[in-house]
Amino acid sequence: MLGSLIALLGVGLVVFNGSFVFDINPIGDALTIVASILWAVYCLVLKKLTSKYDTLFITRKVFFYGVLSLCFYFLFYPLEIKTGLLRQPVIWGNLLFLGLIASMLCYIMWNYAVKELGASQTANYIYMVPFSTMLTSAVFLGETVTFISLAGALCIIAGVYIAEKQR
Template sequence: MTDSPARTDSAALAWLGLILGSLFWAGNALVARAFHEAIPPMSLAFWRWVLALILLLPFVAVPLWRQRRLLLKTAPQLVVLAGLAIAGYSSMLYHAAQTTTAINMTLLNTCLPLVLFLGAGVLLGEWPVRRAWYGMLLAAAGLLVLISTGSWEKLRNLQFRQGDLWVLLSILDWALYSLLLRRWSATLAAIAPLSLMAALIALGIPLLLPFYLLELWRGQLFEPSMSNLAAIAYTAVFASLFAYLAWNYGIKVLGASRVGLSNYLMPVFAAVLSWALLDESLQGFHWAGAALIFSGLLLANWRPGRRVAA
């Protein structure tokens, strides 16, 4: 039988959200690196989520109160997810931005699909089909083209920095969050997406607070200038609310392994943003790498239609 129109529409919406989410996360890496000297990492992580919660509360305060018993019942799972997604992931990513480049951050994040492929199989029993593995390899080839800029010598001499370890740790953190979110999806299904997001943020902020206060105690402050506040606003609205909601919806509709493939888009978007904002030229290897990545995503997610039996 063919997939129902509703299911097809949900998958299309999920992929649209993931594509835009990858764009916003690529922007998040550029912002984190551009402002790494102006805004300390824990300050950016803390105020990003505080602002996101302030923006959400008018829409979720009443639903959260109505579902307070369910939220209390699922509190152990929510605390774990909040620790991973809100406190852990953003903190490690912003620490990485202190000592590595935005392109390294986006490139290393493309390790996530492999981690999710393996994790989904081992922890959830959701082994991807053979076509998905081929698609991942094709997208990985496109990634290598972008990394090397079409030059094998540059790929061989590629150097990584101390902050890259933080990126790798954040990948493991995010993969575990994604897998647990999928595993507990039935338990959390009764909580509306906005309410779930608000609950995770509300639980994650207190986990961030001690590290933010430690940063303040060390004298690491930031000036509340328009540019700094705009950077925080971007991370709160686009890299937090929209991208996280899109990711959570993708996990629910597509599964953990398939959504991870969207991370291959981040270096493509990073190159496009660098061209649009930093006046860097788009060259042939950008187009070749992007073509391979998009082809890999299409192959991994292609579902041949099946005829309905007569």
């Protein structure tokens, strides 16, 4: 518990980066809480399923039902495709990256981690997302790593280490 709290403090430092703006948005805040709860439920269900099914099979099913849900959504809110954008190679590169790496590969790795480590132990590693985002944005986008975000990164690493050490 201590490690998770330290990592959570670190996430706050990295995300806010010294600019604490408390703008209350009830719908957005509620959706964030619901998304967190649903992710926890997903991980718990996933842990049960990985004892019966292969990780790739589960990931395929998740993507299939995700696409099916998206098609149902498009019945009510039709997709507007701008064909001019689809002629640009950078758009195809972005779509391939998002589809193959940011979605498929990450889901496969997360599902495999839940299978091997368990849902609660794997959940500690979700704290590493803001840390890796901070690093990649500094390398690829040239964003500045401030003292506050660096302190947050150290808290994240220390918190995850403590949480894993106490297991």
